Amino acid sequence: MRDKNYTAVSLFTGAGGMDIGFEKAGVKPVLANEMMKEAATTYSTNHPGAKMVNDDVNNIFPLLEDYAGVDFVFGGPPCQGFSVAGKMDPNDERSKLIFTFLDAVEKIQPKAFVMENVKALGVLDKWSDVRKKYLGRTREMGYLCVPFVLKATDFGVPQKRERVFFIGIKGIDDAMFEHNMQELINAQKVKAPSVRxxxxxxxxxGTEINPKTSTAKITFATNPIMRKSPYSGMYFNGQGRPINVDEYSNTLPASMGGNKTPFVDEDYLYGDAKEDWVVGYHKGLVNGTIKPQFELAPNRLRRLTIKEAAKIQSFPDDYEFAGSKGKVYTQIGNAVPSKMAEAVAKAVVTYLEEMALRSA
Structure with missing residues (x-):
């Protein structure tokens, strides 16, 4: 299969994590749109074959007429308005952008669209009216659309990131669509390797291949909040938590760069240490043999580098990022993991091709 290249318009593109995945599935973006200047530069550097428009999405609608009839529209509108990590404000202007995405779909009329967002939009009762409105709009536009909540760790990404993907196919009447698409997505599953x-x-x-990029200090919390796991609770200041390198990281946030950047034990990850330092510290706090410390954490604990964050997000090793270190961390945290996007794209392409064979 995949005997042809499909074309696509990429919206809310960011640094292009989703585009990498779609390209690997045989879907070629011909137009991309991103408002953040640095992310747009990153995208253009790595995707020279697509036209990048660095502008507010609302300003590009006249241009979309030139791309009517491409095969796909895909993208991940800003999710802060729906995120449990944010204020979950239904009046947040960013929450309206999922409908702006549909406005673009209606104008372009692709065979299929894929919209990514936070898991909360797909499952929480708080957003049930928004989901109903969104799915009702897709029906009016002639698309059969279903949201699928997926785990990044099921698709080769060592990160406990869960996201919803709204997948819509134009002009079909398939009572088994949700089941059929889920089966195709499941066929793409591959167990993720550990962070290590x-x-x-x-x-x-601190080397040329892995330069240090976050200098934010790691300090101890004055009043630690303990949990069973040394990798939860709060016994360090800031929102950057330790990563269990033998398993998966928590979701990498767009706020990385400072003290919200997750951290690792350098000696345990790359050296000869037999135990993660935070495991021993946590054990001592729990059994009372260690009192809470208030000075700086030992040097072997340090923040994730840009290179490490990019690899956890499944960006290719040779991907080039533009902008300051802080802006690069933001681009990485905001991205859709490319391997996750690739799995979804391959499932949708397979569905379209099987549908074409049945109607031939």
Missing amino acids: EVLAPLGVA
């Missing part, structure tokens, strides 16, 4: 396995080729931070 993914980062191993980089080696210690």
Whole structure:
């Protein structure tokens, strides 16, 4: 299958994580749109074959007429308005952009669209009216659309990131669509490697291949909030938590760069240490052999580098990012993991091709 290249318009493109995945599935973006200047530059550097428009999405609608009839529209509108990590404000202007995305779909009339967002939009009762309105609009436009909540760890990404993908297909009447699409997505599943396995080729931070990029200090919380796991609770200041390198990281946030950047034990990850330092510290706090500390954490604990964050998000090793370190961390945290996007794109392409065979 995939005997042809499909074309696409990419919206809310960011640094292009979703585009990497779609390209690997045989879908070629011909137009992309991103408002953040640095992310737009990153995209253009790595995707020279697509026209990038660095502007507010609302300003590009006249241009979309030139791309009517491309095969796909895909993108991930800003999710802060729906995120449990945010204020969950239904009046947040960013929450309206999922409908702006549909405005673009209506103008372009692709065979299929894929819109990514936070899991909360797909499952929480708080957003049930928004979901109904969104799905009702897609029906009016002639698309059969279903939301699918997926885990990044099911698709080769070592990160406990869950996201919803609204997948819409134009002009079909398939009572088994949700089941059929879920089966195609399931066929793309591959167990994710651990954080250690993914980062191993980089080696210690501070080298040319893995430069140190976050200097934010790691300090101890005055009043630790304990949990069973040394990787939860709050016994360090800031929102950057320790990563269990033998398993998966928590969702990497767009706010990385400072003290919200997750951290690792350098000696345990790349050196000879037999135990993660935070495991021993947590154990001592729990059994009372260690009192809470208030000075700086030991040097072996340090923040994720840009290279490490990009690998955890499944960006290719040679992907080039533009902008300051803080802007690059933001681009990485905002991205859709490319391997996750690739799995979804391959499932949708397969569905379209099987549908074409049945109607031939």
